Amino acid sequence: MATTSVFRPIGPTTAITVSGSSSTAVTISASGNNQMDFCAFLNTAATPVAITIYPVVNGSGTAGASAFPSNGTSGNVVVLGIAMQQPMVISVPQTFSLTTIGTSGTLYVTPVGDQS
Numbered sequence: 001m002a003t004t005s006v007f008r009p010i011g012p013t014t015a016i017t018v019s020g021s022s023s024t025a026v027t028i029s030a031s032g033n034n035q036m037d038f039c040a041f042l043n044t045a046a047t048p049v050a051i052t053i054y055p056v057v058n059g060s061g062t063a064g065a066s067a068f069p070s071n072g073t074s075g076n077v078v079v080l081g082i083a084m085q086q087p088m089v090i091s092v093p094q095t096f097s098l099t100t101i102g103t104s105g106t107l108y109v110t111p112v113g114d115q116s
Contacts, residue, residue: 005114006115007089007112007113008113009111009112010031010032010034010113011028011031011036011110011111012031012110013108014026014108014110015106015108016100016107016108016109017105017106018049018100018103018104018107019101020102022052022066022067022101023066023101025054025062025063025097025098026097026099027056027096027098028092028096028097028109029056029094029096029111030111030113034111035094035113036092036094036095036111036112036113037092037094037113037114038091038092038111038113039090039092039110039112040088040089040110040112041087041088041089042086042107042110043080043082043107044083044084044106045082045083045104046082047104048068048079049079049080049101049102049105049107050066050067050101050102051077051080051100051107052064052066052077052099052100053078054096054097054098055094055095055096055097056096061097062097063098066099066100066101068101078090087108087110
């Protein structure tokens with residue numbers, strides 16, 4: 001039997017301007033007493049975007065600069081597709097720091113909770 005998960009927004013959506021250099025780190029967290037385990041990421045740019053996620057624990061922790069992995073190497077990033085029609089939902093720490101890199105565009109980040 002298939003399992004269905006329903007997600008609901010549990011915090012404000014943050015817009016991050018994506019450019020050819022790594023963005024300034026932005027902290028993302030749920031609002032109120034909601035517990036965040038997932039976040040929805042929507043890339044509106046016509047080019048891929050790489051994001052770096054780093055946990056913030058007791059108010060401490062900042063994501064380093066984002067960079068796309070180069071040929072034959074790996075990187076601690078998630079690469080989002082171009083002009084996404086629907087967000088990609090990713091498991092995240094309770095509170096996290098985020099940096100982005102791409103060409104130009106906007107990345108929308110929304111904390112979501114599993115309502116199943």
